[in-house]
Amino acid sequence: MPFTCITLTTMTENGDATPLVSLVGVNKHFGALHVLKNIDLTVDRGEVLVVIGPSGGGKSTLCRTINRLETIDEGQIIFDGTPLPEEGRALARLRSEVGMVFQSFNLFAHKTILGNVTLGPMKVRKKARKEASTRAMELLDRVGIANQADKYPAQLSGGQQQRVAIARALAMDPKLILFDEPTSALDPEMVQEVLDVMIGLARDGMTMVVVTHEMGFARRAANRVVFMADGQIIEQNTPDEFFTNARTDRARDFLSKILTH
Amino acid sequence: MDELIEYAPDLLAGFAENLKLSAVCGVLSLIFGTILVGIRVSPTPVLRAAGTAYVNIARNTPLTLVLAFSSLGLSDQIGLIFSDEPSTNGFWLVVLGLTAYTSTFVCESLRSGINTVPFGQAEAARAIGLTFLQSLSLIILPQAFRAVIAPLGNVMIAMIKNTTVAIAAGYLADVAFVMKDTFDTTGVSIPIFLGIVVAFMVVVLPIGFLTGWLAKRLAVAR
Numbered sequence: 001m002p003f004t005c006i007t008l009t010t011m012t013e014n015g016d017a018t019p020l021v022s023l024v025g026v027n028k029h030f031g032a033l034h035v036l037k038n039i040d041l042t043v044d045r046g047e048v049l050v051v052i053g054p055s056g057g058g059k060s061t062l063c064r065t066i067n068r069l070e071t072i073d074e075g076q077i078i079f080d081g082t083p084l085p086e087e088g089r090a091l092a093r094l095r096s097e098v099g100m101v102f103q104s105f106n107l108f109a110h111k112t113i114l115g116n117v118t119l120g121p122m123k124v125r126k127k128a129r130k131e132a133s134t135r136a137m138e139l140l141d142r143v144g145i146a147n148q149a150d151k152y153p154a155q156l157s158g159g160q161q162q163r164v165a166i167a168r169a170l171a172m173d174p175k176l177i178l179f180d181e182p183t184s185a186l187d188p189e190m191v192q193e194v195l196d197v198m199i200g201l202a203r204d205g206m207t208m209v210v211v212t213h214e215m216g217f218a219r220r221a222a223n224r225v226v227f228m229a230d231g232q233i234i235e236q237n238t239p240d241e242f243f244t245n246a247r248t249d250r251a252r253d254f255l256s257k258i259l260t261h
Numbered sequence: 262m263d264e265l266i267e268y269a270p271d272l273l274a275g276f277a278e279n280l281k282l283s284a285v286c287g288v289l290s291l292i293f294g295t296i297l298v299g300i301r302v303s304p305t306p307v308l309r310a311a312g313t314a315y316v317n318i319a320r321n322t323p324l325t326l327v328l329a330f331s332s333l334g335l336s337d338q339i340g341l342i343f344s345d346e347p348s349t350n351g352f353w354l355v356v357l358g359l360t361a362y363t364s365t366f367v368c369e370s371l372r373s374g375i376n377t378v379p380f381g382q383a384e385a386a387r388a389i390g391l392t393f394l395q396s397l398s399l400i401i402l403p404q405a406f407r408a409v410i411a412p413l414g415n416v417m418i419a420m421i422k423n424t425t426v427a428i429a430a431g432y433l434a435d436v437a438f439v440m441k442d443t444f445d446t447t448g449v450s451i452p453i454f455l456g457i458v459v460a461f462m463v464v465v466l467p468i469g470f471l472t473g474w475l476a477k478r479l480a481v482a483r
Contacts, residue, residue, distance in 0.1 A: 032332050064297055087304075089392060096390025106385035109481045120389035123399060172389055186342035 018081065020045045020207055021066055022175055026075035028061060035061045042207055043176070047159045048202045049091050050218040050239070051211045053228035054254060058104075059211040062096040062228065064226030065207065067098040080175060096124045099169030099177035103184050105161040107153035108153060113140065114149040117171045124172070132171075132220070139167040143197050163197055170201075177201070179210040214256065227251045265452040271467065275439030282355055282424040282435070283464075287359040287417055294367025298461045299397055301372060312368075320365040324358075324423055326327050331358035353433035358430055363420045370412045374405030379483070383429035414472025418465050421482050436460070 019042035028036040035058045035232045043049050051059045064070040065077060068084050068091060079098070085091040086188050086214060107116050117136035121127045140146040143163040145156075153161055162182055169177050179198065191253045202221040212218065218239050225242040227235045227250075228237055235242065235251045243259075245251075246252045265272075300312035319327065331354045335341040343353035343459055386396035406413075425437035432438075436457055443453060 067388060069388065092387070092390045094390075095388055098388075100385075100388035102381060102388075103387065104379075104381050106379075106381035108382060108385065108400055109483055110400075110407065119399065123395055124390040152482060161304045168389065191333075 001224055019043060020047075020080055021158060021209075021261045022078045023062075023065070024076045024078070026062075026065065026072050027075075028065065028070065028072045029073065035231050036065070039233060041226065041233060042099070045063050045175075046205045046207055047223045048206075048208045048210065048221050049224050049226060050222040051209065051226045051228055051233075052213065052215070052218060052254075057229040059228050060180050060230040062179050063209055063211045066176075067095050067100055069100070089141060092124070096120065096172055097175050099170055099172060099174035100184045101162070101165050101179045103181040105158070105165045106148065106152070106166070106183070107161055109153055112150055112152055113145065113156070116153070116164060119162055120168065120172045135172055136167070139170050140164070142170075142200075143167045144193070157190060158186045159193045162186065162190075162194045166194075166197055166201075174208065176207045179208065181213070183212065191222055213258070215240070215243070227254070262452045264443070264447050265456045267448075268453065269456075270437075271439050271443065272436055272460075274455065275434060275436035276457070278352075278427070278432075278435045279421070279424040279437075280464070282352070282359065282427060283417075283421045285356050286359045286420055286424070289356065290363035290367050290416075290420065291413075293364040295369060295402065297368035298371040298375070298402075299394075301368060302375060302397070303314040304393055306366060316365045318370055319361055322368070323361075324362055324426050325431060327362045328355060328358040328426055331355075331361070332430040332432075348432070348434060351427075351430060351434075355424070355427045355430045355432045357419065359423060359427075363416065363423070364415045369411065370409045370416055371402070371405055373412070374407075374409035375401055377408040378404045401432040402459055404481050407476075408479050410472050410479060414467040414468055414476075416474075418468055421465055421468075422461065428463070 004045065021041075021043040023039050023041045026036050026039040028035070037058075039062060043063075051062065053059055061070055065072050066079070068077075078164070080096060085094055107113075108119065111119060114133065114136055117139060118129065118132040121132040121135065122129060136147065136148055140149055143166055145160055145163055145167070148156060148160065153164070166177075166182075181192050182198070185196060186194065191214065198208070198210070198217065199221045210217070222239045224236055225239050226233055227246075227248075229240065229250055235246065235248045237247070242251070243255065246255055297312060297316065300308050301316065303309055303312075324354060333359070336350070336354055342350060344350045382398055382400055382404065386400040391399065425435060427435045428438045428441075440453060446452065453463070
């Protein structure tokens, strides 16, 4: 059952073996705080990469550098063969190919659920309203919210809002979706409905980078687990190896704290 | 009371000028105020600095000075002429000065509205690939507007009352000028005075109620 990254790469569509994302020597500071220290990381096409680690370790920052919601001080990030553009239209175009799901959902509060999902396709991809709506309804159906399409975000539960956020990301037909702690702001009983949608995406071969504290998701859906602490990638491995046989003390210490309760 | 009835046609004609000025300045200052706030929050530092400088200068200059400048400075000295007809030219000089002044208040109201929109909204807008102008016009400003409908109503109310300073730009037609002109011939008349107060209240009070009602109705639920 556990795939290694190498077998996965060869399995992906059109057989393109170059990584979809690669970070080379990435450094970032927030004032005196060195949040990303010499990060080297690649994400293969079709891979589900789960980033775990203690709070403040740089996981979210790492995730947000990939669509340049955070700038970097040093190093290079290459997406689909081209370095990330610095700003302007080129950057907007790149972002339209990278979906993002936030911890706090960030649905557009003044738009209906349908309006949230059709906005990107209509305004960025210039699709006709009808085409965008049809596709949006398919996606809302897929995440189980089609019957709420005319409501506003504030009328939905957290779990429902987060599923809409996933549909909004999918509507852009992204090459990669970034999940920045997608279940951390949810009531416990709503976590699973969001994870189920994410597991479905993973099975369908979507390339995903997921920052999470959900170890169950990491075990079930990840191809690779990256453990980050103090701004560094301490260890990366398949989930089975990582959870049963962590190589570093730092990772074993972290796992002992979260897996015992 | 007799003076009020006798001069009512002149006074109403004057008040109609105030309403005309209000309508034109209201529309223009909402448009320019929106453009101005776009400049003030733009990602380009030079634009931001220019917008901030303009807002601080225009907003902190007394309106009579702004209007006097648009007439004596821009028109007489620099030669900005809207029309060869003096009254038409005067009208548009008032519009220019009052719009330049009121836009800054519209801009600052909207900017406080932008501050009520959570930062995540802008991040989500950027994350789906919207450009700065798209994020601003499709996501940020629609929410900002709804948050500041009541304050914008107050800006409009102040602007309507400010049309009575039109005389400072040499526009001799509005109700305040007609009142002064009438007093010069008849002596001060309390009924005329009160009549004008009532006329303004009839226009301004409903705006206050309407914007208060709209603010509740259009509030963005979070």
